[in-house]
Amino acid sequence: METLADFDVKTSVRKFITKSIGIGDIRDDEDLFDSGIVNSLFSIQLVTFIEKSFGLEITQDDLDMDNFKSVDAVCNFVRRKQGK
Amino acid sequence: MNLDQAQRDRYREFSDFVNDNVTPYAGDWDLHQQMPRDVIRAIGREGYFGAIVPEALGGKAWDFVTFGLLNEAFGRGSSSLTVLFTVQNMVATCLLKWASAKQVAKWIPPMAKGDIVASFALTEPNVGSDIQSIGTQFESHGDMLVLNGTKRWITFAGIADIYLVFGKLNGRPIACVVEKDMPGVEVTPIRDMLGFKACHLAQLDFHDVQIPAANVIGKAGFALSHIAPLGLHYGRLSTAFSSVGLIRAAMETSIKRASTRVVSHATLNNISSIRAVITEMGISYDTSLMMCLNAATAEDNRSLQAIEKTILAKYVASRNAVSAASQAVVISGAHGCHEESSPTARFYRDAKIMEIIEGTTQVLQNVLGNYYVNRAEPLVLN
Incomplete structure (x- = not known):
């Protein structure tokens, strides 16, 4: 069941991603990299966003596309890193 | 600021x-x-x-x-x-x-x-800004990698001790530290560039270079999305500020020349058109510096806009450097065109390089275009 905190994470992640790519109607499970809608700067901005917004540090061990490829993937990654 | x-x-x-x-x-x-x-x-x-x-x-x-x-x-x-x-x-x-x-x-x-000294070995003879197209190849052999390929226009590679080399392993981008003394590394200096002449530019040819897999940075698949763009970002911040320094040098040299060169019983700086040129240089310096400090402050604050602000600063400062250096040559006259008489010829040559490295003016224009369009879109929709 989605908690309020989960909802906040998703809202925040969705807002960042849609603002970054300039497209509002993406599915939460849509692969941002496969679809080619992100530019070359998006990846490192996403890292900064996650680290700054959720107080996490992303290291080489976290470099896995399954952590970054979609809104859902980022939310799941943040929850795992937060130990939820 | x-x-x-x-x-x-x-x-x-x-x-x-x-x-x-x-x-x-x-x-x-x-x-x-x-x-x-x-x-x-x-x-x-x-x-x-x-x-x-x-x-x-x-x-x-x-x-x-x-x-x-x-x-x-x-x-x-x-x-x-x-x-x-x-x-x-x-x-x-x-x-x-x-x-x-x-x-x-x-x-x-x-x-x-x-x-x-470390060099950033990304560019290839036929690949510049389109980094996804690099052709340098790594092959995996147990706990070793074998590297083949060519990197060109690599700054300070002529005297570097290590190179951060970008290539592909089974089609996946990787970055790997290569040491200059590893067998199969061939370093060929490139001389007589337009500017940045003392930066030991070189071509690096890798012939079956064996490298410990432990030298791979990050993970395969992320070198061109997470590693190279990060390096390029900080490279642009450095280049932007360096361009501002060049503008200042061009301005100071011009002011000194204009205040000492006598034409028809008056110094050059009494001519309104010369003062106008120096004013333009001063404005270029101030605006470029402000944009650079804005970008650096964004970086210090870990702002999500730090990348775009840095691109903007590099774009503006490098173009202003070209303009200021060009005017400095004109103010210095023939004197300014002679390498041993004035540094302005060097400023002019170096300024043009500022516009090319870490993303040419045209490449940065495309990125900034997206930035502004994305910023403007919500306003249009609202």
Whole structure:
């Protein structure tokens, strides 16, 4: 069941991603990299966003596309890193 | 923008170092197309290569505004030397973010001291801005990798001790530290460039170079999305501030020339059109510096807009450097066109390179176009 905190994470992640790519109607499970809608700067901005917004540090061990490829993937990654 | 006292004190210290150790010799370095190891060692002794490196790793842990001021102060003296800060920090930032603790401990402390010089080996003979198209190949053989390919136009590769080499392993982008003494590494200096003549540009040919897999930075698949763009970002910050330093040098040289050159019983600076040109230079300097400080402050605040602000600063400062250097040559007349009489010819040649490195003006225009369109779209929709 989605908690309020989960909802906040998703809202925040969705807002960042849609603002970054300039497209509002993406599915939460849509692969941002496969679809080619992100530019070359998006990846490192996403890292900064996650680290700054959720107080996490992303290291080489976290470099896995399954952590970054979609809104859902980022939310799941943040929850795992937060130990939820 | 207000600098704090520590930033002002350090900027004065950088400027004093440049006045004593850089400016008097920059012309000779350019003429002979080489950078003496002595000056690199002297910078290393001051700890400047470790400006943004954590103290625990032998660095100064300065903020990015101070790092920018370092690049501005050195950029006023020598673009060729300042680009050593650029590449050294491009590699350092990639390692600090994505290397393992063991890799960081091995390479960062000697880089911070200037004991080893690092080059960022991304560009290839046929691949510049379109980094996804690189053709350098790594093959996996147990716990070793075998590297084949060619990198060209690599800054300071002529004297570098290590190179951060970008290539592909089974089609997946990887970044790997390659040491100059590894068998199969061939270094060919490239001379007689338009500008940045003393930055030991070189071509690197890799012939079946065997490298421990432990030298891979990050993970396969992420080198061109997470590692190279990070290095390029900090490279642009350095280049932007270096361009501002060049504008200042062009302006100071022009003011000095205009205030001493007598034409028809009056100095040049009494001619309104010359004063107008100097005014334009001053405005270029102030606006470029403000944009650079804005970008560096965004970086210090870990702002999500730091990348775009840095691109904007590099775009504006490098173009302004070209304009200011061009005007400085004209104000200096024939004198300004002669390498041994004036530094303005060097400024002019170096300024054009500022527009090319770490993303040409046209490439950056495309990125900035997206930035502004994305910013504007919600306004249009609303």
